[in-house]
Amino acid sequence: MHYSKILFIFFCSSILIFPSHHTIVLTPSVTSSFYYCTNSTYGSSTNISYGGQDYLNNHYYYESVYKFSFATIPPNACNISATLEAYRTSGSIDGIIKKVPNDLDFTNYTACYSAVDIGAPCFHVDPSSGTQHDVTSFLGGTIDPNGNINFGVASTVLTGLANISIKLTINYDLLLNVSFQNNFISVGNGGTIIANSIQYNSPATGFQIIEGGSITGAAQDQTFTDINYTFTGWYSGTSLISTERTYMFSPGVSTTYSAHFLGKPTVTNRNLHYNASNPKQPITVLWSEHPSTGVTQYQIWRRVKYDKQPTGSPALIGTVNRGTFSFVDYDYAGTNLGFTKWILWYDVRPYYSVEQTYSDSAWALVFSNGPLAKDVARNKENSNELVTENKIENYPNPFNPSTVITYQIVNPGHVSIKVYNCLGKEIADLVNEEQNTGKYKVLFNVDNLASGIYFYRIVANGY
Numbered sequence: 001m002h003y004s005k006i007l008f009i010f011f012c013s014s015i016l017i018f019p020s021h022h023t024i025v026l027t028p029s030v031t032s033s034f035y036y037c038t039n040s041t042y043g044s045s046t047n048i049s050y051g052g053q054d055y056l057n058n059h060y061y062y063e064s065v066y067k068f069s070f071a072t073i074p075p076n077a078c079n080i081s082a083t084l085e086a087y088r089t090s091g092s093i094d095g096i097i098k099k100v101p102n103d104l105d106f107t108n109y110t111a112c113y114s115a116v117d118i119g120a121p122c123f124h125v126d127p128s129s130g131t132q133h134d135v136t137s138f139l140g141g142t143i144d145p146n147g148n149i150n151f152g153v154a155s156t157v158l159t160g161l162a163n164i165s166i167k168l169t170i171n172y173d174l175l176l177n178v179s180f181q182n183n184f185i186s187v188g189n190g191g192t193i194i195a196n197s198i199q200y201n202s203p204a205t206g207f208q209i210i211e212g213g214s215i216t217g218a219a220q221d222q223t224f225t226d227i228n229y230t231f232t233g234w235y236s237g238t239s240l241i242s243t244e245r246t247y248m249f250s251p252g253v254s255t256t257y258s259a260h261f262l263g264k265p266t267v268t269n270r271n272l273h274y275n276a277s278n279p280k281q282p283i284t285v286l287w288s289e290h291p292s293t294g295v296t297q298y299q300i301w302r303r304v305k306y307d308k309q310p311t312g313s314p315a316l317i318g319t320v321n322r323g324t325f326s327f328v329d330y331d332y333a334g335t336n337l338g339f340t341k342w343i344l345w346y347d348v349r350p351y352y353s354v355e356q357t358y359s360d361s362a363w364a365l366v367f368s369n370g371p372l373a374k375d376v377a378r379n380k381e382n383s384n385e386l387v388t389e390n391k392i393e394n395y396p397n398p399f400n401p402s403t404v405i406t407y408q409i410v411n412p413g414h415v416s417i418k419v420y421n422c423l424g425k426e427i428a429d430l431v432n433e434e435q436n437t438g439k440y441k442v443l444f445n446v447d448n449l450a451s452g453i454y455f456y457r458i459v460a461n462g463y
Contacts, residue, residue: 024073026168028066029148032106063116065100065152068168075145076254077172078210082139083132084151086125086166095125095155095164099138102150116152125153125164132169143170174211177254180204182219184229184261186294186354193259194218194246203256211252218246219259225292226268227352229261264357265295265350272348272364275334282330283344283366289325290350297351299358300327306401306445307341314347314361315396331404331443335369342368387437390463392417394444394456401446405430405456408439413461419444420455427454435460 086097098119123133181189181203193202209215219231234241235258275284300318305311318327345363392407415435419428430442
């Protein structure tokens with residue numbers, strides 16, 4: 001059999017793509033030939049027997065029947081048409097092509113003869129190849145892949161048509177089934193989706209197009225339990241098709257197109273607020289639990305602006321687990337004043353562990369009475385921890401306008417921390433006192449100092 005695909009493209013103001021057309025040429029899968037004759041042929045007035053069957057004494061005939069199987073035609077074939085070519089490969093004997101029942105028993109010669117004898121004439125056998133006769137009307141509009149179509153040929157000459165060639169050509173297009181669905185990690189494929197400008201619930205199925213045709217899908221960003229899902233791409237299976245939100249698909253096979261998304265937590269119901277009215281106490285940042293159980297942590301960020309200096313860069317000052325709704329910033333004191341030289345911004349960012357994403361920044365403002373110059377421990381639970389090594393560091397670095405120097409000492413004794421400029425000149429004496437074993441911190445503020453590099457030095461017992 002023969003397959004072919006034809007694609008027509010016309011170049012004009014827009015490109016029109018016509019459906020691909022398929023062709024299969026079928027030869028008979030079953031053939032049965034038989035004779036039926038009268039006494040003038042055999043010199044007898046009795047019935048004769050041929051091929052194991054008895055025939056009535058009636059006509060001169062040589063007949064054949066042909067079965068064409070549809071097993072090779074795809075079940076999703078559509079727009080089907082058929083032509084039959086029947087011609088003599090030699091000789092000049094005439095014959096008539098007839099349509100016979102498709103359920104004909106080819107082992108029952110009497111039934112085969114009768115079917116040909118009363119069958120509807122289609123056309124005369126052609127003397128040569130090349131003529132196609134339309135037999136589409138005999139298909140009934142559809143083709144069953146498990147079915148077949150039968151034709152017969154009859155000749156009034158006993159010597160028959162053993163030299164006939166017969167072929168059935170089936171032309172068809174493929175009808176493709178297309179579905180659209182969303183793909184939200186850990187959520188499923190619900191929500192809504194758009195196909196050909198109409199919104200459907202996902203998954204949306206039942207779209208049919210002819211091969212070579214097109215269908216448009218459009219993805220919509222959606223939010224579930226305060227997780228915002230942003231479109232990232234269209235996929236067919238594991239293959240990326242396009243990152244365009246609205247895309248015209250031209251499938252070659254029946255398929256499902258999936259819109260993939262990236263989930264990020266929102267802060268719609270965060271309710272970020274502060275306990276910052278006591279100028280002698282550190283600022284407490286408070287928030288509400290994120291509704292998604294996929295949020296497992298919170299990052300606490302801070303920005304600082306002092307007087308007319310530029311606003312400092314965002315700094316991560318802590319991370320807490322789900323189930324925690326507050327964070328104490330021991331670096332700054334609260335105030336009940338409406339305005340001070342110190343302005344702080346805080347941001348609590350939920351962490352969505354399912355896709356390892358954080359919420360976008362969303363800062364909230366609070367005024368401060370200024371930084372706390374010293375504090376024994378940033379977290380009181382750590383104040384009794386065993387200190388086994390000497391250590392000093394500062395954060396943030398680089399900084400503007402201030403940084404917190406944290407240090408820990410193993411041995412009690414006198415502690416001195418001083419800051420120097422690049423020329424080695426002492427510019428600040430931050431610590432100069434007796435201290436016990438433990439962890440400490442001190443604020444270094446550069447209010448009246450020029451931008452540059454500064455060095456700090458610690459002198460302690462055994463350091």
